Amino acid sequence: MSIALVALTIFAATALAIHLISIAVAIRQCRPDKRAIAAAPDSPPVSIVLPVCGLENYIEDTLRSAFRLDYPRYELIFCAARPDDPVVPLLHRLMSDHRWIDARLLIGDERISENPKLNNVFKGWREAAYPLISICDSNVLLPRDYIQRLLEKLDPGTGLVCSPPIGCRPDGFFAETECAMLNTYQARWQYLADFIGLGFAQGKTLFWRREQLESAGGIRALGAESAEDAACTKIVRNLGLRVRLMQPPVRQPLGFRKAADVWKRQRRWARLRRASFPFYFSLEIVSGGFPPTIALAATAVLAGIPVLPSLIVFLAVWYGAEWLLAAKAGWHHSRWAVATYMLRDLMLPVLYVNAWLGRGFEWRGNDMRAVEGARLS
Template identity: 30%
Template sequence: MLHHAIRAAVTVALLGTFSGVAYYVLCIWSATKFLRARRLGASVSANSSFPPVSILKPLKGTDPEMHESFRSHCRQDYPRYEIIFGASDRDDPALAVVERLKAEFPHRDIRSLVCPQVLGTNVKVSNLAHMVPVAKYDHLVVNDSDIQVSADYLRRIMAPLDDPKVGMVTCLYRGVAGPTLGSRLEAVGISTDFSAGVLLAKELEGGIRFGLGSTLAFRRRELQSIGGFEALVDYLADDYELGARIAAQSLEVKLAPVVVETHLPAYSLRRFFEHQLRWARSVRGSRAGGYFGLILTMGIPWALLGLLLSRGANWAWALLGVTLAARLCMAVVVGRHVLQDRQMPSLLWLVPLRDVITLVVWVASYAGHKVHWRGDDFYLKDGKLGRINS
């Protein structure tokens, strides 16, 4: 009986490994398609209208390299735009960084807004709901406070919105790791796993139907048509939800060719795991079926299981080698070539460890609904946050 059970488990591990390798190959294919399209559309058309833009940046606390990230938004090669920063607490330390920015760039239209009335459990979205009415312009860009951009950022993300069939533009991002192992594991996940999944979803689903918090560019009328940010104040994955609701209006969500950057905190392993668990439960709440299917993409853990169950058989070692080669190839194509992540070659050795941790997080995500976010504990139900009373 035990012999038959082990044989069945080996068969399952084999199927899981083959499925994972197929996923890696598909990710490489989707990444090469994106690279080809990016090369063909490398220049922004001179006929683009470049409408005036309001950049909305919600704040809560400080992030690594925050001042430099803010400065990058003030150096845009773009005709007319404003930057509005919003915080719920007038003593938020990020507002002091904004004051330094105003002094450094007096010619830029920079404003800060205190939003003491909290409209829902997601304070970031609550701040955005207060910021939209004071924005001067009808084209809006929202990105996280830790995002650093190139000088042509606004030109590249606004150009697709000239097409009335496009309702939102979003973009990929890379993470610059801090000195800790947790921070490096986070960077590896962004560059070799998360972004690969986004690119493959774009191809398999005929476009993306969600947004990424690294960049959300849209018109005011599309925001109003879905009920404004007020409709999203209790959602954890507000970026996903905003993109999904705009896509549901029969509008396209475009993935811009530009890649932005975020400097990651020096996560301890505990904080890294908490962050991964929050992200995993958020995705589970937004895309339950797709999230469950992630188990079929974990080629390295399946190959390791096959190696263990076969007691180190030669064929299992060979299969692990093929799986590892395919996985690292995907990491290089997506991380180094698509995201232009210069640190990726030095972090490749962490990919197998990161994939095993991904499996652990996937299992743990089904063990509850609690998430820890910005110092507070919440429960998550149907994608919405509920505060846990301490």
């Protein structure tokens, strides 16, 4: 048996084993939880800072979910950069409809970094009344026990609680492809990292003890990285604490997506990951189904066994397990699911190479660059 045949066989078998392990972990961590966690009478008050910008798909549903939390004492601080932002009238209406909720809108653009989102959030962090603060994107649906589920993970060894977004309500094939990116790929790997103690922050939810971030330089310190969630991860690790993930994760209704929308968003995230965590990003080239499929085909050729039946069995196991994860977790999966998984895995090597070749990207009309954040590493 040749060395090449042994190496290819080991690689394909190892990749499949890790793939199945990650799916088993994600099923365990992300399974639907129908229980509603009740808030204790002495629950600590919480500030929720929500940056807003424009009218995104399902924005009224996502914003309204923040007003309907089953928690005794919390405040909502919405942050907009401009008074003429089209989301402002909607916010005024929602606040008028929920006058019993402590909610306010802050408008202004204070430049503390090159990151427009961080600049928008700064005023909300400064004005937050309580020592527990969640910075939460406005385009996710918050469960009624959102705060309780954050607090559930905030033990003494945890410096930050986050949640990756789970795509839902997709409209069209490319929106379903984004679900394949967000759900059974990115969220799966994040929950595996969380399981082994290497959790990474993601900006859909950043739940802090104010004193801990202030001890590391305050919210301005998040501007040390092109992506504020990468800075969060490094700050927490430098404090000797862990980033933990909320269970189950929050959902992001996607609506309609064009192919260009999905590509630009995934390219931006890939370039940011490459800039902030180059070592971890270097491993992503073998994280999808494309490399082990090629290795298995080469193995079959070298071993003199039929290639097509081998590939059919391998792909059925690989993508069947991924489909099972979506089903068990209650995530979106349609008749196009396997096709979107395959398209995503064909995109991954292209995104990987593209991330190493360039740094520029566009975010909400702003031209930005992914810059290595050595100041926090």
